Amino acid sequence: MASKARKATPKTAASVAKNAAVATERDRTPLCLVNPDGSVVKGAKLPVIPDADLKRLFEVMLQNREIDERMLTVQRQGRIGFYMQSRGEEGSILGAAYATTKADWLFLCYRELASLLWRGMTLQTFANQLFGNRQDLVKGRQMPCHYTDRAIGLVSISSPVSTQIPQAAGVGWAMKLKGEENVSLCFMGEGGTAEGDFHCGMNFAAVYKANVVFVCRNNGWAISTPAEVQSASETFAMKARAYGMPGVLVDGGDIFAMIAATREAVERARKGEGPTLIEARTYRFSAHSSSDDPSVYRDEKADQAKFAHMDPLPRLRNFLKHRELWSQEWEQSVVTKIQDQLATAIKLAETMDLPQTETVFEDVYKELPWHLREEKNEALRHKQKPVHGVVNATSSAKG
């Protein structure tokens, strides 16, 4: 979505048609309140965030990064089947989550661990899901990174891209119909905007002024496919306009901008004024998933350097430094602590048994019909041994 300078053209039918699809300078400029060096952008008004929260947000970012590194290693060792990292996107995800409460339902794409850590999903819940063990809240039924945790308002994550968008609109609509002020917060990737479900979700949400906030994480890539292939629109945020809702382009490396934009959107939704689409412009520093090798389709070294300024972690660190809220010892202690806690959680999750065979047949329906009772008995008569070490590395697409 390169922005090219355009010359003024005489008004003809053709030029009007062409200009209709052109972004204005405002459309093209991401909201940014804090610069990469941690200084406040001239004239910017920062959202009010207590110091304790700022420090906590930084902690969660650090934790997220440690967890991602550790779990990818565990995946590489063949101990879990799959993992997805979110390096570089923690800030925008966290910023959006920070602007909501647990009563606000959360619909995720799959790469938004930071929002769950912020809402208080425990490391044990997290680890149990990755190992798909007996205590896993989804009973070992889903691939790693497909969490569900009703206690923190997290709805079940689904692999099929974008199915969550109209559902989130439906929840926001139901909130409105029930006269509530809760909102539903819905994440998607920029690739996900190409699916038909994006259209339905945006359209319904706008028509019924549903209590929903959409966050499009534009990290530049959908597996190997660059964002330019997903849309000829200059920005994803612009798409909101045609649906009849506000669209806001945000610098995803700036957690302050993300908090400001989401707060505004959440307030509007709570007042019943309808949905907003926020585009968080980021960069997917990590591979798509543990099955992916991005060096095949992009210049890893050059890109990592080129997009380094979009990393939200050093930016927040720099800001905290300016405010004298940061010290090396503190950061180190946070890292050490999460490493210890994670090691404990992993150990417990890994040594826990897999779910029992009969659980395969539970929750298909509320009660077990005759045919599933029969099939359950058949499965119990023919219990199989888990196939260890069948870690799939044949594809990049999983997720």
Place this chain on the structure above:
Amino acid sequence: MQAVQQKAPPMAQTQTMNIIQAVNDALKIQMRKDPRVLVMGEDVGKFGGVFRATQGLYQEFGPNRAIDTPLSEGGIIGTAIGMAIYGLRPVAEIQFADYIFPAFDQLVNEAAKYRYRSGGQYPCPLIVRTPYGGGIRGGHYHSQSPEAYFIHTPGLKVVCPATPYDAKGLLLAAMRQDDPVIFFEPKRMYRAAKGEVPTGDYEVPLEQAKVTREGKHVTLIAWGAMWHTVSEFAETLAKDGISAEVLDLRTLWPVDLTTILKSVEKTGRAVIVHEAPRTCGFGAELSALIHERAMLKLEAPVQRVTGFDTPFPYSLEHDYMPSVSRMRAAVDRTLNY
């Protein structure tokens, strides 16, 4: 068809290939021969597909014939239909069969009915390649076997190779006929199944099953990845003195009923094995066809060994997939009836 082991023509040059390479080879051959052929789908161009089945096509044929599309299955199939009715020969890839459903309307209501509803004026020669099946720790959405939905839809042909040889020959044949084909590729066997494949052009005709093992006590019917499991199972049966005949259906619809009936009439027993859930799975149709047409030749009711009627689980997929012990119990049921 009678052939027991379909061998390459005697003089042909062969090469050891896996299924990915065989598919890739078929695409290359046909794209070189027919300028109307193009491949399209998510990550299929520059990257060569997440399973690498379209590797090298972008480099050889350029971005207009190896096309990276937006992430939209409805868009991929809908536009591929447009290309097909306009005279191109699109081969669309759906990254995982589990993700074919956003395109369900386009396939079931559109591609399948174009020829019919236009009174034959608009044929729709569209190929949809898609990896299917479990056993790769893929959970609900990287494991399903949705063939029955499409077999149930008049107007679609459904093909599912098990071996590299058949994958190449069937895909070449599919690309040269004029009806829409859903081409299910057994992803668990993508790299695991290796075989000698002619490097040149050849076709394996659609609508012909293959007797891959001759036997006299029971007919085992399978396709795709399960054919491999069933073939190994047949060898263990032999050690116990049970002689199983194994059928690889290769084309699921229209199915080669002649070959099936011939075998079942000989053995008097049939066990159908598939990964998809039992209820309304393709095994149900096969069982009905056999009972309707060979009732008096049967020594026992036809048995099915299938995935259970639950979503495909992650941690317990070993309990879910048709196992050798369940197959053995089914064979015993037919023998001891």
